[in-house]
Amino acid sequence: MSWINLSALWKILVFGLVAGAGLPALFAGGLYALSLGPHRARAATAGADGDDSDVLLGGSIAGIVIAALCFLIVLAAVGWSIYEIYQIGHPAPAKK
Known part of the structure; x- marks a missing residue:
């Protein structure tokens, strides 16, 4: 089994x-x-067809933080991935 590199795997x-x-999963957790x-709270007036609609009032501060x-970590991972892909296609010039 020497042809399988277990470290790389x-x-x-x-x-x-x-x-x-x-x-x-981190995005879903966010x-x-x-x-x-x-x-959520009930709207002051009912809809035209008689059912109540919900309006957004705000969530908890801890949940928002x-x-x-979570969203910043996901965004940083996407940015890092784009940077790494760019570096593969545009290697730094060799210094003399």
Whole structure:
């Protein structure tokens, strides 16, 4: 089994789990945190067809902060990925 590089295989597996499932899970956690707290109330007037509509009043401060941190981590990962892809296509010139 010398033709299988277990060290590289382990790194690929961990990175795939983090980037492949971790970032979407972090984004979903941010959406869940954003939904926490008393954020819905009945509208003052009912809709034209008789059913009540909900209006957004705001969520909890902790949920908003947690969601912002989750979204910033995901955004930083996307930015880092774009930077790394750019570096692969545009290597730095060799110094003399």
